Amino acid sequence: MAIExxxxxxxxxxxxxxxxxxxxxxxxxxxxxxxxxxxxDTPGFDLFKARxxxxxxxxxxxxxxxxxxxxxxTAGLSARPEYEVRVAGSRPDLAVxxxxxxxxxxxxxxxxxxxxxxxxxxxxxxxxxxxxxTLEIALDLGCIRAGDAELPVAEVELELKxxxxxxxxEVARELLEAAPMVPEYRSKALRGYxxxxxxxETPGKAALVEVARDLPAxxxxxxxxxxxxxxxxxxxxxxxxxDDPEYLHQARVAVRRLVTMLTLGRAIxxxxxxxxxxxxxxxxxLSPARDxxxxxxxxxxxxxxxxxxPERLDGLLAxxxxxxxxxxxxxxxxxxxxxxxxxxxxxxxxLLAERGDGPPLVDWAGSALDKRWRRFARLAGHFSRLxxxxxxxxxxxxxxxxxxxxxxxxxxxGKAARYLERLGxxxxxxxxxxxxxxxxxxLAALDGEGGEAYAIGLVEGYxxxxxxxxxxxxxxxxxxMVEVRPFWR
Numbered sequence: 001m002a003i004e005x006x007x008x009x010x011x012x013x014x015x016x017x018x019x020x021x022x023x024x025x026x027x028x029x030x031x032x033x034x035x036x037x038x039x040x041d042t043p044g045f046d047l048f049k050a051r052x053x054x055x056x057x058x059x060x061x062x063x064x065x066x067x068x069x070x071x072x073x074t075a076g077l078s079a080r081p082e083y084e085v086r087v088a089g090s091r092p093d094l095a096v097x098x099x100x101x102x103x104x105x106x107x108x109x110x111x112x113x114x115x116x117x118x119x120x121x122x123x124x125x126x127x128x129x130x131x132x133x134t135l136e137i138a139l140d141l142g143c144i145r146a147g148d149a150e151l152p153v154a155e156v157e158l159e160l161k162x163x164x165x166x167x168x169x170e171v172a173r174e175l176l177e178a179a180p181m182v183p184e185y186r187s188k189a190l191r192g193y194x195x196x197x198x199x200x201e202t203p204g205k206a207a208l209v210e211v212a213r214d215l216p217a218x219x220x221x222x223x224x225x226x227x228x229x230x231x232x233x234x235x236x237x238x239x240x241x242x243d244d245p246e247y248l249h250q251a252r253v254a255v256r257r258l259v260t261m262l263t264l265g266r267a268i269x270x271x272x273x274x275x276x277x278x279x280x281x282x283x284x285x286l287s288p289a290r291d292x293x294x295x296x297x298x299x300x301x302x303x304x305x306x307x308x309x310p311e312r313l314d315g316l317l318a319x320x321x322x323x324x325x326x327x328x329x330x331x332x333x334x335x336x337x338x339x340x341x342x343x344x345x346x347x348x349x350x351l352l353a354e355r356g357d358g359p360p361l362v363d364w365a366g367s368a369l370d371k372r373w374r375r376f377a378r379l380a381g382h383f384s385r386l387x388x389x390x391x392x393x394x395x396x397x398x399x400x401x402x403x404x405x406x407x408x409x410x411x412x413x414g415k416a417a418r419y420l421e422r423l424g425x426x427x428x429x430x431x432x433x434x435x436x437x438x439x440x441x442x443l444a445a446l447d448g449e450g451g452e453a454y455a456i457g458l459v460e461g462y463x464x465x466x467x468x469x470x471x472x473x474x475x476x477x478x479x480x481m482v483e484v485r486p487f488w489r
Contacts, residue, residue: 005160007168008184009341013154015179016139020124022178024171025137028126035059035140036120039189040092040113045198046106053189054105054113056090063087067101068189117146117192121153128171133163135171144188146196153191155184169349173342180338182240183345185233203246204234206253211410217268217358220365221261222351224407228258229347239335245293248331252290255283260403264368268358272350278343285334291438292324299439303462316455319446365408369488372401377482384475388437394478395430402427408488415487426481429474436467 011019037057041047047054053068067083083101087093092113094102121142128135138157143150156175158168175181186194186201193199209227211220232254238247262276300317304310334340358364376397379386383394402423409416443459446452 005165005168007158007172008187009156009158009172009175009181010184011139011154011156011179011181013141013152015181016141016154019139019156019175019179022175024128024174025126028128030124030126032122032124033059034121035123035142036118038090038115038118039192041116041198042113045116045193048193048198050106052104053187054092055189056087056092057119058090063090065093065096067097067105069104116198117144117196119144119153119188119192127161130163130167130171132170133165133167134161135159135163135167136161137171137175144192144195146192149195151191151195153188156181166349166352169345172345176338176342176345180336180341182236182336182341183233184237185230186237201238201242203238203244203250204231204254205250206231206257206406208410209407211361211408213360213362213411215361216356217361217364218270218355219358220361220407221265221268221270221358222355224261225258225347226351228254228261229344229351231257233344236335240332245290245297248286248289248293248328251335252283252286255279255286256399257403257406259283260400261407264364264404264407267368268364270358275343275347278339282334282340282343286331289324289327289331291442292320292327294435295439295442296320296324298435299463300459303459306462307458313455313458315452316446316459319452320442323442323446361408362411365411366488368404369401369408369486372397372404373486376401380478380482383478391430392434392437395427395434398423398427398430398481405487412487419484419487422484423481426477429470429477433467433470433474436463436470439463 035057037055040054040056051069053066055066055068057064057066063086065085065087069081081104083098085096085098087096094105097105119142121140123138123140125136125138128137136157136159138159140153140155140157142153144153145151156172158172160168172181190199194201207227207230209220209224211223215223232251235247235251235254238244239251259276259279262270262272262279265271296317300313300320304313304317307313376394379390379394379397383391386394402420405416405420405423409420440460440463443456443463446456
C-alpha cells in the first residue's frame with residue numbers, strides 16, 4: 001500500500017502552452033503517455049458510498065488495477081491509501097489485491113463490479129527534484145465519458161514522490177507565474193460519478209468543526225481555518241461555472257468564517273494580516289453579485305408575482321438582469337484570478353502541520369465568545385433608536401457571534417446548537433431587513449425613465465410596505481435574544 005499525496009489545479013486549455021514554457025520545466029525531459037481508465041462499482045455503488053474508487057487503467061501494453069480509499073484533504077491537497085497491481089486484462093481481478101485492500105472493499109467484493117465510466121486523456125509528466133522533496137508534475141488533457149455524456153479534463157496534478165508535502169504547494173505557486181489555475185477539489189472519479197448521474201454537485205455548506213477541550217487554541221484555530229478552506233473549495237467550481245446563486249452565497253459564508261477566525265487568532269498570536277487582506281478583497285468582488293441575486297430573484301420576483309399586469313415590470317427586470325450578469329462575471333473573474341489561488345495555496349501550506357501552541361482552548365473560546373457577545377448586546381440595547389447604519393452594525397455583530405459560536409460549538413453540545421439556531425433565525429430576520437436597504441440602493445442605480453419610472457414606483461411602494469411590516473417586531477426579537485443565557489457560560 002502507498003499513500004498518494006497530490007495537489008490538483010484546473011487550467012484553461014488555452015493556457016496550457018504558457019505552462020509548458022515555464023522555466024521550471026526547462027531542462028526536464030517530459031514523459032508523454034496515453035492513459036485510458038475504466039472505473040468500476042457495484043450495482044448499489046458501494047465504493048462511491050465508501051468514498052473509494054476501483055480503476056483499471058491501460059498504460060502502454062499493460063493494465064494496472066488500482067484501489068483508492070478516501071481519507072480527505074485540504075486546500076486542494078489529498079492524501080489517501082492507494083493499492084496498485086498489474087493485471088492481465090481489462091476485467092477486475094480481486095484475488096491479486098493485498099488482503100487489506102480486499103478487506104476495505106467489503107460489500108463490493110460480494111456484490112460484484114461493473115463499469116460505470118471511463119477516463120481517456122494524455123498525460124505529460126515531469127519529474128522534479130527539489131530540496132524539500134521529489135514530485136511529479138502531470139498535465140492531463142482529455143475527457144471523462146459515461147455512456148454518451150462527455151466532460152473535458154484539463155488539469156495539473158502534482159504528486160509527491162518523496163519528502164515534504166509542502167513542496168507541492170511551493171511548486172504550484174511557481175507554476176502560477178506562467179498561467180492562472182484554480183484548485184481542483186474534485187477527483188476525476190468524483191466527476192465521473194457526477195457524469196454518470198450517481199453524484200450531483202451541490203453548494204457546500206459549513207460543517208461542524210471537530211474540536212476537543214484538551215486541544216491547544218492554535219490547533220483549534222488551524223482546524224477551523226481548514227474547515228473554511230474546504231467549504232470555499234467545494235463551492236469554487238459551481239461559482240465559476242454554474243448558475244445556481246447558492247454557490248456564490250456559500251462561498252461568501254466560507255470567506256466570512258475564515259475572516260472571523262483570522263480576526264480571533266490575533267488574541268493567541270496567530271495574526272495573518274496578509275490573509276485577512278486577501279480574503280476581504282475577494283469578498284468585495286463577490287458582494288455585488290450577491291446583492292443583485294437577491295434583488296432579482298427575491299425582491300423583483302415577489303413584486304411581479306403580486307401584480308395584475310406583471311409585464312409592467314419586464315423592462316426594469318431586464319435591466320436588473322443585465323446588472324446581475326455583469327456582477328456575476330466580476331465574481332467569476334475574481335474566483336479564477338491567480339491571486340486567489342496563490343492565497344489559498346499559501347494558507348494550505350502553512351496550515352498543514354498540527355500546532356501545539358497557544359492558551360487552553362476553553363480559555364480562548366470563552367474570551368472570544370464573551371467579546372463578541374458584549375459587542376452584540378451593547379449595540380442591540382439601542383436597536384429601536386438606531387438608524388440604518390446602526391441596525392446594519394447589529395446584524396454584523398450577530399453574524400460574527402454566530403460564526404464564533406459555530407467554531408466552538410462542539411465543546412458545548414446541544415446547548416450550543418439551540419442557541420445558535422435561535423441566533424441564526426434572528427440573523428435571517430436582520431438580513432431580510434438589510435435586503436430592503438440594499439434593494440433601494442440598487443433601484444436608485446437603475447435610474448429608470450419613462451415607462452420604467454412606473455415600475456420603479458411599484459417596487460418602492462412594495463419595499464416601503466415590507467419595511468414597515470418587518471421592522472415592527474424586530475426590536476423586541478433582538479432584545480429577547482440578548483436575554484437568552486449564552487451557552488458557554
